[in-house]
Amino acid sequence: xxxxxxxxSFDLKLLKLVQIDAQQPxxxxxxxxxxxxxxxxxxxxxxxxxxxxxxxxxxxxxRTLGWPLSMIVMVTLEREGPSTIGEMMHLLDREPExxxxxxxxxxxxxxxxxxxxxxxxxxxxAQRLFSANERVRSFKTLVVIxxxxxxGPIPVE
Numbered sequence: 685x686x687x688x689x690x691x692x693s694f695d696l697k698l699l700k701l702v703q704i705d706a707q708q709p710x711x712x713x714x715x716x717x718x719x720x721x722x723x724x725x726x727x728x729x730x731x732x733x734x735x736x737x738x739x740x741x742x743x744x745x746x747r748t749l750g751w752p753l754s755m756i757v758m759v760t761l762e763r764e765g766p767s768t769i770g771e772m773m774h775l776l777d778r779e780p781e782x783x784x785x786x787x788x789x790x791x792x793x794x795x796x797x798x799x800x801x802x803x804x805x806x807x808x809x810a811q812r813l814f815s816a817n818e819r820v821r822s823f824k825t826l827v828v829i830x831x832x833x834x835x836g837p838i839p840v841e
Contacts, residue, residue, distance in 0.1 A: 689734045694719055696840045698727055699736070703837030706740040743835065746783075751799035754828040755806060759794040759814060760821045768819055769793065775817075781809055792824075 691699075697717040701708065714724035731737045746754065761768055769787055776785045776796060784797040800806035806825075814823040 689731075689736050691736070695727060695731065695736075698724065699731070700837065700840040702728070702737070702740075703840070746799045750801055751781075753800040753802065753806060754831075755798045755800065756826040756828065757794075757796040757798060757810070757814070758792040758824045758826070759796060760791070760823065761793045761819055762821045763819075772817075772819055775813065779809070779813065781805075782813075 694717055698713060701713050701716060710724050710728065711721045714721045717724070719727070728737070746752070759772070761772065772794060773785060773787065776782045776794075781798050781800060782796055783799055786795045787793065788795050798806065798809065800809070810823070810825065814820045
């Protein structure tokens with residue numbers, strides 16, 4: 685289990701701002717939260733080193749790179765043992781079209797977000813990953829019509 689990191693009000697304000705725009709100049713962030721630029725740099729470095737800030741990435745619109753379709757696939761496995769789930773997660777992790785995957789509770793074992801160029805390419809992927817896989821009992825595909833809310837910042841209060 686991860687050891688909790690002590691965060692004060694400056695850390696929380698800093699986290700709120702970098703979740704919105706991680707490329708904002710540190711001097712601007714420092715001014716906005718009432719710290720000196722060097723103090724802000726030190727806090728950012730500590731938040732990265734302790735894993736509070738896991739990573740900083742560019743969020744690219746899939747459609748701009750030729751991935752207009754997005755699906756959420758709910759997967760039920762034949763067995764729920766750690767090795768079966770681990771094997772499936774490893775298989776999903778290797779597929780570039782699988783952009784997110786979670787081990788979940790409830791009626792299904794996995795929730796998987798997939799991007800596709802067209803329905804035919806999704807069908808080929810689904811056949812390979814799910815239909816032809818002896819670990820998979822069943823799967824249900826939900827085609828995303830429109831994104832209501834993009835990945836948002838974690839609430840910082």
